[in-house]
Amino acid sequence: EGAVPDFSAALPESDRRDALCWTGYILMNLCQLEEVRKEILGALLPALSRLARMVNHACTTRRVAALGFIKNCLIDTKTHASLSSDDAAIIHNLFQALMDERFAFDEEDLTGMPEVCRVRTGQVLISPPSCAETTLEALLLLCSSFQQRQQLRDLKLYPVMRELDKVLDESQERMKDLVLSLVDMLIRDEDPARVAAK
Secondary structure, eight states: OOHHOOOHHTTTTGGTTTTHHHHHHHHHHTTTSHHHHHHHHHHGGHHHHHHHHGGGOOOOHHHHHHHHHHHHHHTTTGGHHTTTSSSTOOHHHHHHOOOOOOOOOOOOHHTTSSSGGOOOOTOOOOOOHHHHHHHHHHHHHHHHHHHHHHHHHTTTTTHHHHHHHHOOOOHOOOHHHHHHHHHHHOOOOOOHHHHHHH
C-alpha cells in the first residue's frame, strides 16, 4: 500500500503529479516477464501509438519508461510484427528519437524514410545518452527478425546509422558499438526465399 507514495517520492518533483511517469516504469519492469508481457500487450495494443509518442516526450522520465517498455516487449520475436506495424508507430518514433540536425541525407537516402526524418532543423539526438542507447537496442532487437530487418532496410535505417556514427565522439563507445552491430545486421546478404524456408 505504501509502495506507490515511496516510488513517487523518488521521482523529480515535476514528475510526481504525473501518473504516467511512474506507471511507465512499473509496466517497463513487468514486461520483463513473458506471461505478464503477453497480458499487458494484449490490453495495450490499441494504445501503442500513443505510448510510442512518449519516446519523444519532453519529460525525460516518460522517455526512459516508454523506451524501456518497448525494448522489453521486443525481446519476444513473436511481438515484432504487431509492434512494427504502421498503426503502432513505434519504428517511426524510434527513428525520430535518433534524428539530429547535423545529419546530411540526400534525396536517395530520404526516399522511403519516415516523414519525421525530413524535418531535422533544431533537432538533437535524444537525451540522456541512455535513451539513445535504449533506442538503438530496441532497433537491434527488431533486427533479429528477417521481416523487420527488411522493413528497416526499406525505411533507410542504414543512412541514419551512417550519419549517427559521424556525429558520435569516441567517448560514446557503447552507442558506436550498437551502431556497428545494426549496420552488420542491415548489410547482410540474405536470400528471402532461403530465409522463409527455415
